[in-house]
Amino acid sequence: MVEADGVTFRVAGRELIAGISARFEPGKLHLLIGANGAGKSTLIKVLARLLPPALGSVRYGGHDVAHETDASLARRRAVLSQAIEVAFPLSVREVVAMGRYPHFGARASSEDEAIVGEVMDYFDVTDMAERSYPTLSGGEKQRVNFARVLAQVWRPVPGRERVLFLDEPLTFLDIGHQLDFMKKVRATLEAGDLVVIGVLHDLNLAARFADRLLLLDRGRLVAAGTRDEVLTRDHIRAAFGVEPVVTMVPGTDRTHLIFE
Amino acid sequence: MSASRSTGSGLLAVLTALMAVTAIASIRFGAIDFPLHQMWTATGAIVSGHTPDTLDGRIFAELRLPRALLCLFVGASLGVGGTLMQALFRNPIVEPGLVGTSSGAALGASVFFVLGTVLHVDAGPWTLPVAACIGGVLATWLVFALAGTGGDGRASIVMLLLTGLAVNALCLSGIGFLSYIARDPQARSIVFWNLGTLSGATWRSVFIVGAVTTAGTGAAMLYAKQLNALMIGEEEATYLGVNVRRLKLIILAINVAIVAVATAFTGVIAFVGLIVPHILRMLRGADNRFLIVASAIFGGTLLSLADLVARVSLRPAELPIGIVTSVVGVPVFLTLLRRRRYVF
Numbered sequence: 001m002v003e004a005d006g007v008t009f010r011v012a013g014r015e016l017i018a019g020i021s022a023r024f025e026p027g028k029l030h031l032l033i034g035a036n037g038a039g040k041s042t043l044i045k046v047l048a049r050l051l052p053p054a055l056g057s058v059r060y061g062g063h064d065v066a067h068e069t070d071a072s073l074a075r076r077r078a079v080l081s082q083a084i085e086v087a088f089p090l091s092v093r094e095v096v097a098m099g100r101y102p103h104f105g106a107r108a109s110s111e112d113e114a115i116v117g118e119v120m121d122y123f124d125v126t127d128m129a130e131r132s133y134p135t136l137s138g139g140e141k142q143r144v145n146f147a148r149v150l151a152q153v154w155r156p157v158p159g160r161e162r163v164l165f166l167d168e169p170l171t172f173l174d175i176g177h178q179l180d181f182m183k184k185v186r187a188t189l190e191a192g193d194l195v196v197i198g199v200l201h202d203l204n205l206a207a208r209f210a211d212r213l214l215l216l217d218r219g220r221l222v223a224a225g226t227r228d229e230v231l232t233r234d235h236i237r238a239a240f241g242v243e244p245v246v247t248m249v250p251g252t253d254r255t256h257l258i259f260e
Numbered sequence: 261m262s263a264s265r266s267t268g269s270g271l272l273a274v275l276t277a278l279m280a281v282t283a284i285a286s287i288r289f290g291a292i293d294f295p296l297h298q299m300w301t302a303t304g305a306i307v308s309g310h311t312p313d314t315l316d317g318r319i320f321a322e323l324r325l326p327r328a329l330l331c332l333f334v335g336a337s338l339g340v341g342g343t344l345m346q347a348l349f350r351n352p353i354v355e356p357g358l359v360g361t362s363s364g365a366a367l368g369a370s371v372f373f374v375l376g377t378v379l380h381v382d383a384g385p386w387t388l389p390v391a392a393c394i395g396g397v398l399a400t401w402l403v404f405a406l407a408g409t410g411g412d413g414r415a416s417i418v419m420l421l422l423t424g425l426a427v428n429a430l431c432l433s434g435i436g437f438l439s440y441i442a443r444d445p446q447a448r449s450i451v452f453w454n455l456g457t458l459s460g461a462t463w464r465s466v467f468i469v470g471a472v473t474t475a476g477t478g479a480a481m482l483y484a485k486q487l488n489a490l491m492i493g494e495e496e497a498t499y500l501g502v503n504v505r506r507l508k509l510i511i512l513a514i515n516v517a518i519v520a521v522a523t524a525f526t527g528v529i530a531f532v533g534l535i536v537p538h539i540l541r542m543l544r545g546a547d548n549r550f551l552i553v554a555s556a557i558f559g560g561t562l563l564s565l566a567d568l569v570a571r572v573s574l575r576p577a578e579l580p581i582g583i584v585t586s587v588v589g590v591p592v593f594l595t596l597l598r599r600r601r602y603v604f
Contacts, residue, residue, distance in 0.1 A: 048499065050495060050498055050499070070498075070501045070502070070503055071501045073501065074499065074500055074501025075501070077499070078499065079495075079496075079499040081493070081495055081496060081499075084492055084493055084496060085493075086350075086491055086492055087350055087351060087352055087491075088346075088347075088350075088352060088491055088541060088545075088546035089541055089542075089545050089546050090488075090491065090492075090545060090546050090547070091545055094488070094545065094547055095492065098488060098489055098492065098500060099500075101485055101488075101489055101500050101501070102500055102501040106485075132545070152500070
């Protein structure tokens with residue numbers, strides 16, 4: 001369980017997020033939605049402990065995350081951030097292997113190397129293992145970073161939950177890889193001890209894959225719950241300033257939003 | 261397979277062999293050549309504690325051998341400094357002197373050349389290196405003091421780069437002013453020192469530079485993995501458990517120590533720190549666990565080679581080594597850039 005309790009973050013006196021309280025459960029996919037500048041990425045960074053909250057606290061499994069050591073946190077919390085560029089010729093395998101850095105000292109164990117192999121297979125990047133990262137396309141880089149981040153939290157950590165943050169993971173991906181990635185993220189939830197918190201811009205994809213949606217508007221959490229509770233006409237109009245047309249996906253009970 | 265992939269031990273062996281050959285050549289050839297058998301007996305005599313009595317023997321023991329060793333250590337410092345700074349700044353065109361260390365050391369040395377004689381400061385063997393070292397450390401401190409005043413006191417990489425450029429320019433204008441007011445022999449000393457010279461090598465400088473370089477390289481190797489993580493970004497490194505602020509301080513401290521000390525004894529030697537990491541990355545990628553050790557070995561090799569060229573091309577006179585490293589370094593650097601298409 002990841003909990004935010006009255007979390008506020010300020011830069012130069014301006015509140016980017018204010019008084020956010022929320023609970024994120026293991027085995028569930030939580031997706032943050034909201035307009036540009038609503039505070040989604042800031043909330044991710046505060047929850048992941050990159051940024052310290054000015055007010056409030058973030059707890060993992062009931063313990064304030066501020067007290068956990070960098071090394072211990074890195075063995076069970078991974079973050080996929082946006083657009084990672086490298087100016088040096090690092091091979092894909094080396095980038096993915098960095099996900100295991102928190103788990104070994106000077107030299108990778110055979111288990112670490114096995115995990116690197118498994119995640120590269122899982123994300124279909126094995127055949128580019130020896131290519132140089134800077135030569136990859138945007139979508140390929142994104143998949144390599146999925147593999148790196150998943151490698152970091154690939155195995156359960158005894159007695160503690162794992163936490164995975166995904167900040168706009170679908171950028172640069174074609175529709176096939178978008179659906180593929182979301183399905184793979186859902187598959188990782190089956191272990192039951194992994195809390196996944198992400199940011200997604202596509203409301204229909206978010207509704208399709210999330211267990212819980214959290215709608216942010218100008219730094220505040222305005223709605224949290226199932227897609228029917230959150231993706232109401234009023235909420236969407238208030239948060240995004242657009243009028244949705246609600247239709248049904250043929251042959252299912254799922255709604256689909258169209259924006260005119 | 262994967263063990264050799266992660267350490268590059270095969271390539272390290274080749275580089276070490278290359279270094280040994282270059283070092284032997286650089287001892288063998290010069291104003292006077294020493295045939296190999298004479299090198300053996302003379303080295304044996306030094307190891308067993310004999311003081312050589314012939315002129316050739318003294319040249320070998322007091323000039324040639326310490327110079328060759330100093331070359332290896334200074335080249336190693338510059339190579340390692342280049343690797344560290346490029347990884348830290350996530351930018352492949354950064355030199356170890358970027359944060360003001362070399363130009364500050366050069367200014368310190370110039371102040372000594374001009375004011376030392378005017379003020380009758382004791383010109384013992386220590387005064388020049390100490391003045392240079394103080395200059396290097398002060399300039400580096402100035403860069404950080406100026407770069408770190410904004411925001412939360414943490415120096416951002418871009419601020420450091422730009423402030424480094426400014427402080428370097430300031431030091432250069434100081435050196436220019438001192439050369440302008442200096443009398444002829446002093447001005448010549450400044451020019452020589454700014455182009456780098458290994459002719460002042462003594463056993464004492466070998467031990468000091470050797471100890472600092474070895475300690476600095478060893479310490480840097482402990483942080484190779486963290487530096488790798490830093491190459492994909494400061495945020496990403498933090499998420500991988502790296503204390504980025506602490507890592508930056510440690511790496512900068514190591515760089516200042518090894519570069520200031522090396523520069524203090526030899527003057528400013530351009531381009532070695534820039535091209536050594538480039539060439540090695542072309543051979544085997546950017547993994548710092550390999551790169552730090554390899555750039556120590558290859559930096560020493562390259563500087564030995566440059567020194568050999570500097571000594572034999574105009575013999576019995578010699579070229580300032582900075583001219584050789586620039587003449588060789590600039591085209592190599594430009595070729596590398598055109599072939600590699602680094603992403604900036």
